[in-house]
Amino acid sequence: MQPTQNVLIPEVIQQIPLTYYIIISTALFVIGIIGVLTRRNAIIIFMSIELMLNAVNLLLIAFSSYRSDSSGQVFVFFIMAVAAAEVSVGLAIIVMIYRNTRSIDVGLLNKLKW
Amino acid sequence: MFPIVLLSVFGILLLFLGFLKSRAILLPAALLFLLVSLAVNFIDWNKTYLYFNGMLLSDNLSMVFTAIVLGSAFMVVALSGSFMEDESAQPAEYYGILLFSLVGALMMIGFENLIMLFVGVEILSVAMYVLTGSDKRNLRSNEAALKYFLMGAFTTGIMLFGMALLYGATGSFTLGGIRAYAVNPQVGLSLLFYVGLLMLLIGLLFKVSAAPFHFWTPDVYDGAPTLFTAFMSTVVKTAGFAALFRLLSISFSGVYTFWWTILAIITTLTLVAGNITAVYQNSFKRMMAYSSISHAGYLLIGLAALGQQTKQAIVFYSLAYSVATIAAFGVLLLVARQRNAETITSGGSSSESFDAFNGLARQNPLLGFAMAVSMLSLAGIPLTAGFWGKFYMFSTAVERGQIWLLVVAVLMSAVGIYYYFRVIIAMYFREGATAPIRVAPFYRYVLVVATLLTIGLGIAPGLLEGLF
Amino acid sequence: MLTDFGIILLFILAAFAFIGIVLFVARLLRPNRPNEEKNSTYESGEEPVGNANIQFNIRYYVVALVFVLFDVELVFLFPWATVFGQVRLINETNGSWGWFALTEAFLFVGILGLGLAYVWAKGYLDWVKPQPKIPRVDTNVPADLYQRVNDKYSHSKP
Numbered sequence: 001m002q003p004t005q006n007v008l009i010p011e012v013i014q015q016i017p018l019t020y021y022i023i024i025s026t027a028l029f030v031i032g033i034i035g036v037l038t039r040r041n042a043i044i045i046f047m048s049i050e051l052m053l054n055a056v057n058l059l060l061i062a063f064s065s066y067r068s069d070s071s072g073q074v075f076v077f078f079i080m081a082v083a084a085a086e087v088s089v090g091l092a093i094i095v096m097i098y099r100n101t102r103s104i105d106v107g108l109l110n111k112l113k114w
Numbered sequence: 115m116f117p118i119v120l121l122s123v124f125g126i127l128l129l130f131l132g133f134l135k136s137r138a139i140l141l142p143a144a145l146l147f148l149l150v151s152l153a154v155n156f157i158d159w160n161k162t163y164l165y166f167n168g169m170l171l172s173d174n175l176s177m178v179f180t181a182i183v184l185g186s187a188f189m190v191v192a193l194s195g196s197f198m199e200d201e202s203a204q205p206a207e208y209y210g211i212l213l214f215s216l217v218g219a220l221m222m223i224g225f226e227n228l229i230m231l232f233v234g235v236e237i238l239s240v241a242m243y244v245l246t247g248s249d250k251r252n253l254r255s256n257e258a259a260l261k262y263f264l265m266g267a268f269t270t271g272i273m274l275f276g277m278a279l280l281y282g283a284t285g286s287f288t289l290g291g292i293r294a295y296a297v298n299p300q301v302g303l304s305l306l307f308y309v310g311l312l313m314l315l316i317g318l319l320f321k322v323s324a325a326p327f328h329f330w331t332p333d334v335y336d337g338a339p340t341l342f343t344a345f346m347s348t349v350v351k352t353a354g355f356a357a358l359f360r361l362l363s364i365s366f367s368g369v370y371t372f373w374w375t376i377l378a379i380i381t382t383l384t385l386v387a388g389n390i391t392a393v394y395q396n397s398f399k400r401m402m403a404y405s406s407i408s409h410a411g412y413l414l415i416g417l418a419a420l421g422q423q424t425k426q427a428i429v430f431y432s433l434a435y436s437v438a439t440i441a442a443f444g445v446l447l448l449v450a451r452q453r454n455a456e457t458i459t460s461g462g463s464s465s466e467s468f469d470a471f472n473g474l475a476r477q478n479p480l481l482g483f484a485m486a487v488s489m490l491s492l493a494g495i496p497l498t499a500g501f502w503g504k505f506y507m508f509s510t511a512v513e514r515g516q517i518w519l520l521v522v523a524v525l526m527s528a529v530g531i532y533y534y535f536r537v538i539i540a541m542y543f544r545e546g547a548t549a550p551i552r553v554a555p556f557y558r559y560v561l562v563v564a565t566l567l568t569i570g571l572g573i574a575p576g577l578l579e580g581l582f
Numbered sequence: 583m584l585t586d587f588g589i590i591l592l593f594i595l596a597a598f599a600f601i602g603i604v605l606f607v608a609r610l611l612r613p614n615r616p617n618e619e620k621n622s623t624y625e626s627g628e629e630p631v632g633n634a635n636i637q638f639n640i641r642y643y644v645v646a647l648v649f650v651l652f653d654v655e656l657v658f659l660f661p662w663a664t665v666f667g668q669v670r671l672i673n674e675t676n677g678s679w680g681w682f683a684l685t686e687a688f689l690f691v692g693i694l695g696l697g698l699a700y701v702w703a704k705g706y707l708d709w710v711k712p713q714p715k716i717p718r719v720d721t722n723v724p725a726d727l728y729q730r731v732n733d734k735y736s737h738s739k740p
Contacts, residue, residue: 015585022282022306029275036268045264052271056278063282071287072278075229077657079274082236084654086270088647089243090263095643096247097256106260126693129700 013065021062028055042094042104046087053083115165115172116154117180118220124151125213132206144191144209151216152184168288169227176224178429179356183219186348186436187212192560193444194341196451208248212345215241219353223360228277228287231357235273235321238353239266242346246338258337265320265330273317279310289364297368311366311373318361322354324380324414325387328407332391335403340450340466343399344443347406348436355413359428362417370420377418382522384411389526392533398446399466401533402439405492408530409435415507415523419514427506430578434499434571438488441564444557445485449474452551471537472546481551482541484561491568493534494527499571644706648698655694662687 028051035048057076064072098104124147131143155177162173191212194205218237225231243266247259281287283306284295296303316327323331335343366373388408395401413435416427446466453465475482491500504527511520540546553561571577584592623630662683665671671679701707 015587025278029271032271033268036264042260042264046267049264049267049271052268053274056271056274059275059278060281063278063285067285069285071229072281074661075232075277075281075287077661078229078233080657081654082233082240084650085240086236086267088651089240090267091643091647093243093247093256093259093263096250097260100251100253100256106264126696133703 010065018062018066021059025055025059025062028052028058040105042097042106045106046090046094050083050087053079115163115170115224116157117151117184118170118217120151120154121147121213121217121220125210125217128206128213129210132204132210137205140205140209141191141195144213145188147213148184148188148191152181152188155180155184164226169230170221170224171226172224175425175429176356179223179352179432180220182429182433182436183216183223183349183352186352186440187216187345189437189440189444189560189564190341190345190348192556193344193440193447195554195557196341196447204248208245211241211244215245215345216349219349222353222357225357225360226289228280228289228292231361232274232277234353234357235318236270238350239270239321242266242342242350245342245345246334248342249339252337254337255339256337258334261330261337262334269317269320269327272313272320276310276313276315276317279306280314281310283307283310289360292365293368296366303369308372311369312376314361315358315373315376318354318358319380322351322358322410322413323407324410325383325407326380328384328387328410331407332400332403335406336397336400340399340443340447343402344440347402347443348439351406351410351413352432352436355410355417355428355432358417359424363420363424367420374418374420377414378516378519381411381414381418381519384408384414385522385526389529393529395533396468397466398468398471398537401468402442402446405530405533406439408526409492411526412504412507412523415519416510418519419510419516421510421513423506423510423513427503427510430499430506430571430575431503433578434491434503434568437564437567437571438491438498438500441484441488441561441568442492444561444564445481445488448481448551448553448557452549456549468536468540469546471540472544474541474546477550478553480553480558480561484565485541486538487565487568489534489537491572493531495531497569497572499568499575501572502575648701648706652694652698658690659687662690 032048032050032052032055035051036045039045039048057079060072060076060079064070064076094104128140128144128147131140158172159177160174162171164171191209194208215238218234218239218241221230221234222238225234243259243263246262247255249255277287280292283304284292286292286295296307320327335347338346362373385408388404388406388411392401392404392408395404409431413428413431416424416431449470450465453470471485474485487498491498494500494504504523508520508523511517511523666680666683666687668679675682
């Protein structure tokens with residue numbers, strides 16, 4: 001995909017094609033997904049999710065720079081803030097579970113079955 | 115816009131009211147705040163405004179959805195009297211978080227920019243993670259919270275990646291900008307656009323628990339405290355469908371041919387998975403979880419067959435479903451508490467099984483009747499609101515000529531009748547040694563209003579038509 | 583012709599090469615006489631004790647959470663700062679833009695402050711104090727008997 005020509009894009013940014021950014025953030029995102037699906041430790045799953053979010057941030061910043069449009073960067077601010085809130089709640093839940101079971105292995109959580 | 119600002123302020127106020135010695139003021143305060151928000155919602159009636167630099171739209175449709183969400187929240191909060199008796203509960207925080215989560219729901223209803231959609235979804239979800247785990251000592255509640263949190267955060271990531279790709283393809287986060295790109299592609303729609311659309315849809319479909327993204331729902335609904343399950347299955351679902359409808363009808367109506375097959379397949383899967391699995395449940399609460407999945411399927415029909423009637427059908431269905439679900443959970447709360455008090459062995463979920471309802475209608479005609487009406491409405495029996503909800507939904511499918519979707523839906527609602535009637539049979543035809551359950555007056559009003567609303571909308575479904 | 587990013591790549595390679603060469607030369611020149619003291623971890627002269635992978639005290643946890651939240655929320659002040667002082671906007675609105683932007687920022691920080699006040703008032707910022715358990719012995723001997731015995735025999739002349 002070519003950026004629109006009429007907007008002025010700094011030359012430094014253009015030296016690395018946009019496709020590379022898409023590839024690297026997709027790779028990061030996929031690593032995150034694999035981490036979520038294969039790990040059993042709640043904290044590591046959590047870190048993988050954060051990796052996914054940061055892949056999104058990278059992608060947004062890249063698009064934003066190539067389009068000389070600041071709204072992508074503003075979105076990144078929102079993602080960062082919301083991710084922090086999510087981290088707090090997530091860690092609180094994990095600590096709560098650790099206090100009750102002395103473990104954060106998600107495999108041990110099997111009280112709810114159909 | 116006014117309810118959003120007010121609810122944020124009220125939420126903070128409620129948190130600080132929690133410092134008062136007496137807890138008795140909290141419930142009336144929360145109800146009052148919700149009523150005020152509901153009232154100011156209609157200030158802009160029949161006018162269309164864009165608020166916050168074009169971030170939020172306020173029109174009649176969004177106000178109707180807002181009213182449904184706030185009304186459901188009001189009823190759920192009205193059923194929450196039991197917090198006052200529980201020493202370890204923190205009612206001020208629960209109510210505060212509920213109000214904050216409503217802010218998220220309202221943002222999802224009126225968003226005009228994907229940033230607002232994301233922030234709304236997250237406010238709602240994070241609040242729900244907390245409320246799901248609010249029963250801190252209960253392992254089931256803990257487990258539900260962790261599952262909900264991990265799955266929710268995971269799909270948030272997927273949804274965000276979709277938004278980023280859409281931004282890359284269209285260069286805009288606004289609904290209008292995406293629409294302009296989708297209906298008028300200069301060089302053909304790029305791959306980024308399609309992948310982005312799919313990932314965004316997956317994220318939202320997860321939130322409304324459509325198959326195959328529904329696997330978290332039964333566990334979470336089962337583990338969460340019943341009151342918050344009621345909140346989750348009504349408010350979150352209504353807001354999620356309002357968001358999906360806005361997104362699909364405004365931004366992506368130009369590429370209908372691309373997504374409708376996918377959505378139709380998901381709809382079929384959801385209907386089949388929800389209804390068939392619900393048949394095998396022994397716990398009422400878990401049955402309600404699968405029933406909520408199946409109702410997500412019925413609501414999806416309206417989206418897969420997007421047309422003129424979809425708007426009306428979704429509004430009516432959400433309303434009918436919310437009212438009936440809240441009444442059912444309200445009765446379940448009372449029955450489960452009674453059974454827990456009777457049997458000290460409250461380790462399992464036995465207090466929430468179908469057997470708990472045996473002979474309920476003999477001793478408690480009101481509870482039995484409210485439950486029966488809500489079950490009939492969920493099953494879609496005529497003279498209840500649920501029937502007309504299903505009727506409108508099915509007629510959208512007919513309008514679009516999607517007959518096989520209609521066939522699946524009708525077959526599955528026949529399956530649904532089986533498990534909804536199990537409750538009614540247990541209540542009216544089984545023997546059970548139950549003492550009469552004491553129902554607080556306010557609780558009674560909520561159940562009566564819900565029942566009347568269900569029957570009233572069933573007899574005169576045209577009441578709502580003039581609204582939008 | 584090197585691009586700007588090519589120079590950065592060269593710089594990275596040079597850094598690795600420099601460290602590699604220096605370590606390699608040092609290995610060739612230095613005498614190799616290890617003993618137990620030398621092989622132990624350098625800890626400012628202290629004796630290293632235990633494993634580095636310890637679990638942190640749970641007391642840090644709430645404070646850390648609150649810190650993370652407030653730390654990250656302030657990211658919103660950066661975009662605000664870029665538009666706050668824009669001369670064009672101030673001139674167009676006869677200066678009222680500045681007051682408007684300032685009020686908005688104070689509103690935002692004020693809400694964060696309310697959150698902090700809530701946490702504070704709830705007592706989550708208080709350091710969790712250890713509660714020492716006073717040992718209790720289940721016995722029929724009254725506690726003051728010991729005291730009397732002590733008093734009686736401690737008065738004897740040394």
